[in-house]
Amino acid sequence: LNLRKPPGSITIIGGGAVGVEYAFVFSALGSEVHLVEKSENVLAGMDDDVRLGVKRSLIKHGVKLHLNDQVNSITKNSDGVVVETLKTRIESEIALVAIGRKPATDKLGVENAGIKTDNKGFIIVNEYLETSNPHYFAVGDVIGHPMLAHKAIYQSLVAAENMAGKKIAFRKLIPFIVYSIPFAGGVGAVPSKDDVATGRVRIARFGYHGLAMAHIEDGVDGFLKIVYNDKHEVIGAHAIGPETDMIIAALTIAIEKKLTLEEIGEVIYPHPSMSEALRESVLIGLEKPIHTVVFRK
Missing domain, CATH: 3.50.50.60 (FAD/NAD(P)-binding domain)
Incomplete structure (x- = not known):
């Protein structure tokens, strides 16, 4: 830089x-x-x-x-x-x-404060972000992957509350965005071919060729893939294309709140917008597509 x-x-x-x-x-x-x-x-x-x-x-x-x-x-x-x-x-x-990063804890003298690290130098914390010395908390990159700013920011809020005497566990989904051209990202379950073949998870994938805003944004090669279980609850989402960061953020809420395909499909989305991909994807899962042909077995 x-x-x-x-x-x-x-x-x-x-x-x-x-x-x-x-x-x-x-x-x-x-x-x-x-x-x-x-x-x-x-x-x-x-x-x-x-x-x-x-x-x-x-x-x-x-x-x-x-x-x-x-x-x-x-x-x-x-x-x-x-x-x-x-x-x-x-x-x-x-x-x-660009093959990875390692924590710079070797020069901090954390061992003098009774703070333990793992064999790679990352500080070990419990679910409340407490270190082995209960008077010290650690957040962000220094406690390990994923090394993302938004994870560190949220963890700092949790740690601050716990320093004040609360007991809030950090068990949040962490969305991941790659700032490529176009943006790509995901959150939650990343299904394998075996997961899909055995029916452990189900996938609803919508290609952006059927989305007006994708044509406007030159993003028709993109897609949104929603992963859901047999209760139709969303458990994962993966996308590439325009406004992927916003789409993944919305689906992070859906996963956290255990929303179903039906509940996401009930919402009215502005047209034209990339947010319409949310409805289009879940309607594919429900076999009620509007802009995609679904071939039944």
Whole structure:
């Protein structure tokens, strides 16, 4: 972030949220971008369809992906850096290593206060965010994944209440947004193929080609996927496209409050808006679609 101007080329090592977001940033600024990721796709841990959508968008924006690959060495030369991987050799002006973060607790002297850490250095807390020393609380990145600002903000509120004598447990769903182009994100259950095949969970997926605002926002390749149980309660949601952050926020409320497909479908949504994807998705789950054809088995 201290660069005076965008580099002509950059190699990003790591296909997590940070690596992907910077790949889009530098691509938009005109840099030639290489992204190296050891997995078969970017954004491990997210919904597979969302991951595929982000991968396609990276390629569309000119990012050169090196998947199922691993870095052997990084060396400097007169022109910049050379990244040697298992499969290829990449020359670029600069390299960005985005393969994770570790807590900086080793220099805090927390052990002097009787505060325990795990084998990676993260501070251990209970459900009330108390450390092993009940006079100290810890929140945010220092207590482990997910390392997200909105998690830390909410935890700080819970910790403050508990410092004042209350006993509030932190057991909240944590939505996850990747600020890619377009935004991608999810919250709650991430179903596997086995989960769906065995009927443990059900999925209602709505493609944005049937949404007016998606055409206005150039987001027709996106979708919303709602995961629900046999009671029709929403237990997960995953999306890629315009206003994904707002859609996932709304469905976080739905999961927290155990709303059903029927209850979400009863709401009137403004037209045209991306919020209409909420109704369209649940109506697919209820086999009452308006703008999508559902083929019954």
